[in-house]
Amino acid sequence: MTHPPYLSPAYRSTLLRAPSRPPLLLKADPDTIELTSPVFGHHEVAEHEADLTRQHSGEPLGERITVSGRILDAAGRPVRNTLVEIWQTNAAGRYAHPVDRHPAPLDPNFTGAGRCLTDDDGRYRFVTIKPGAYPWRNHHNAWRPAHIHFSVFGTAFTQRLVTQMYFPGDPLFPFDPIFQSVPDPAARERLIAAFDIDATEPEWALGYRFDVTLGRTPMEDS
Amino acid sequence: MTTPSQTVGPFFGYALPYERGWELVPEDHAGAITVTGRVLDGAGEPVPDALLELWLGETGTRGALDRRGPGVSGFGRCPTAPDGGYRFRTARPATPYLALLVFARGLLRPVLTRVYLEDVPDPLLDSLEPALRATLVARAEGIGTYRFDVRLQGEGETAFLEF
Numbered sequence: 001m002t003h004p005p006y007l008s009p010a011y012r013s014t015l016l017r018a019p020s021r022p023p024l025l026l027k028a029d030p031d032t033i034e035l036t037s038p039v040f041g042h043h044e045v046a047e048h049e050a051d052l053t054r055q056h057s058g059e060p061l062g063e064r065i066t067v068s069g070r071i072l073d074a075a076g077r078p079v080r081n082t083l084v085e086i087w088q089t090n091a092a093g094r095y096a097h098p099v100d101r102h103p104a105p106l107d108p109n110f111t112g113a114g115r116c117l118t119d120d121d122g123r124y125r126f127v128t129i130k131p132g133a134y135p136w137r138n139h140h141n142a143w144r145p146a147h148i149h150f151s152v153f154g155t156a157f158t159q160r161l162v163t164q165m166y167f168p169g170d171p172l173f174p175f176d177p178i179f180q181s182v183p184d185p186a187a188r189e190r191l192i193a194a195f196d197i198d199a200t201e202p203e204w205a206l207g208y209r210f211d212v213t214l215g216r217t218p219m220e221d222s
Numbered sequence: 223m224t225t226p227s228q229t230v231g232p233f234f235g236y237a238l239p240y241e242r243g244w245e246l247v248p249e250d251h252a253g254a255i256t257v258t259g260r261v262l263d264g265a266g267e268p269v270p271d272a273l274l275e276l277w278l279g280e281t282g283t284r285g286a287l288d289r290r291g292p293g294v295s296g297f298g299r300c301p302t303a304p305d306g307g308y309r310f311r312t313a314r315p316a317t318p319y320l321a322l323l324v325f326a327r328g329l330l331r332p333v334l335t336r337v338y339l340e341d342v343p344d345p346l347l348d349s350l351e352p353a354l355r356a357t358l359v360a361r362a363e364g365i366g367t368y369r370f371d372v373r374l375q376g377e378g379e380t381a382f383l384e385f
Contacts, residue, residue, distance in 0.1 A: 002224040004330035011229075013328030016264040017374050023334070023384040026346060033279030034321050034334070034385060038286035038297040045287070074224065083287075087237030095233040099271075113237035149231065151238060157277050157321055158385045160332065164228040181330050182226040190225050212225045218385040 002215075004181035011177040012138050028218035034157045035219060040083045040117055050116035052086075052128040060110035062091025062129035064205040067165070067193065070122040071152055074216040078122025085115040085151040086126055093132030093146075102134045127205065133172060145172035145179060154214040165210045166192045227331035232271045234325075235301055239273070242289040243299035246276065246312040251292070253314060255366045257337055260306040261324060264375030268306025272326035274372075275299050276337075278315045318342050319358075324372055333382040337370045346383075354381045 006018035028035055053060055067086075071079040089095050089112060092104040096111045110129065118124050131146045147164040154160065166179065173179055173188075182188045190213075199207025230238075247254045257276070261269040276298045283293035300308045312320065319336040338347065341359045350358070357380045360368035373380050 003227045006330060008330055011328070011330070013229075014330065015328075016267070017269065017326060017328035018264075019333060019379060019382055020264075020375050021379060021382075023382040024346075024350075026383050026385050028385050029345075031317065032385075033277065033315070033317055033319075034383075036277075036279050038277070039281045040287065041285045043288070044285055085238060087234060095236075097233040097236050099232055099235070111236065149228075149234065149237070151230075157323070158334065160275070160323055161225065161227060162230045162325055162332065163225055164231075178228060178330075181228075187223070187226045190223060191228065213223055215224045 001183055002187045004183070008177065008181040011181055032218070035217060037153055037155050037157050037159070038083075040081055042117060045083065045115055045117050049114055050126050052110065052112060052114045052126060055111055056109040058109040060090065060107050060129050062110075064127070065130050066125060066127050066199060066201065066205050066207045067148065067210055068123065068125035068199055068207065069209050069211040071118050071124065072122055072211060072213045073154060073159070074214065074220060078118070078120070079154055079214065080118055080120050080122060082118050082153045083115060084118060084124045085113075086128070086148050087113045088128065088131040088148040089134055091129050091132050093134035104132070104134065130167070138177060143172050143175065145170040145176050150212065152212050152214065154217070156217040158217060159214040161212065161214055163212070164191060167208070168192055168195055229327060229330050230273060230325040232327040234273060239299055239301045240287060244308070244310050245289060246278065246282070246295045246298040246310060248292055249311070251294070251313060254311055255314060255339070255368060256309060256311050257320065257360060257368045257370055258307070258309040259369050259371040261302050261308065261326070261372045262306060262374065266376070268302070268304070269326055269374065270302055270304045270306055272302040272306070272324055273299065274302070274308050275323040276310050276312060277321040277323070278312065279317060279321070314339070318344060322372070329374070333374065333380070334384065335372065335380050335382050337368070339368055350381060357381050
């Protein structure tokens with residue numbers, strides 16, 4: 001089982017929000033609209049939206065990084081021209097969101113949201129800064145490992161994926177019920193980016209690689 | 223090897239919603255309808271930090287994200303308000319239903335459902351017992367307005383789908 005179960009009691013917010021019934025398994029026919037997905041145009045997403053370090057007048061504080069990779073379907077084929085959106089905290093572990101009350105400083109030069117379209121090889125690339133860990137109130141002394149939220153579209157609406165990318169070697173992994181909600185340890189590893197010296201730019205930015213593989217569509221199953 | 227899903231969390235509000243994301247068609251679009259309702263949790267309380275995505279099955283003449291000019295965008299996004307409410311203005315789909323995805327803090331993966339605008343003979347609806355069937359059919363409220371609540375858990379729990 002790749003995906004976490006809806007009910008994952010250690011993550012308290014699931015208790016009243018997890019559906020109690022398993023989803024109804026539907027047979028797909030060619031008219032099933034869930035087998036199609038939005039097609040995105042290059043005029044809809046500006047190129048500069050992929051650089052989160054250049055959205056304000058100054059440079060954000062923190063460790064500059066690039067995050068790049070490929071969006072693939074279940075057969076390993078690239079998903080082309082698809083929308084990839086990310087959001088994250090600043091280097092201090094604070095979201096530019098009014099609900100975030102963590103007493104860490106906001107960075108006037110960092111919002112922490114970006115998006116881009118994949119190219120013909122399914123590749124995407126963002127320039128950003130490394131996000132920070134932050135406390136939350138799930139349980140006593142609860143801390144989220146540093147992560148970047150990813151939102152990805154496939155070629156079918158059923159493949160729609162929102163996930164979180166983590167950084168290698170984070171000491172908070174064993175204590176985080178969201179990361180641990182994925183039951184299979186091998187599947188959890190797929191949430192962790194790889195440091196990539198080849199993607200690292202000398203005198204400029206560390207490179208991390210994160211490939212995303214979407215689920216099978218009903219047509220691929222049949 | 224599929225990448226696992228993780229929750230959208232509570233802090234997507236400055237990243238995923240986009241301007242006029244809830245307006246799949248302009249106000250003066252002929253035959254435009256409004257789909258509105260609330261997202262409720264297992265205690266019947268509003269879910270104020272959910273994100274809904276509506277999909278018509280076709281990208282539409284304006285493009286999925288573009289809201290300029292006349293025509294249809296086949297995709298829309300709406301975050302819930304403090305009362306759990308959401309709203310979409312859309313064209314009628316070619317099918318009797320619209321596809322709806324709901325993301326929220328506390329949902330480790332989204333829930334997928336269908337908003338049927340009429341209770342019509344349909345392979346999915348006909349396979350469900352009446353109470354479950356009723357959770358997928360929007361209630362017409364006046365001209366061109368349909369109410370569809372999403373109950374994540376408990377009494378009246380919406381029928382969620384997978385393929």
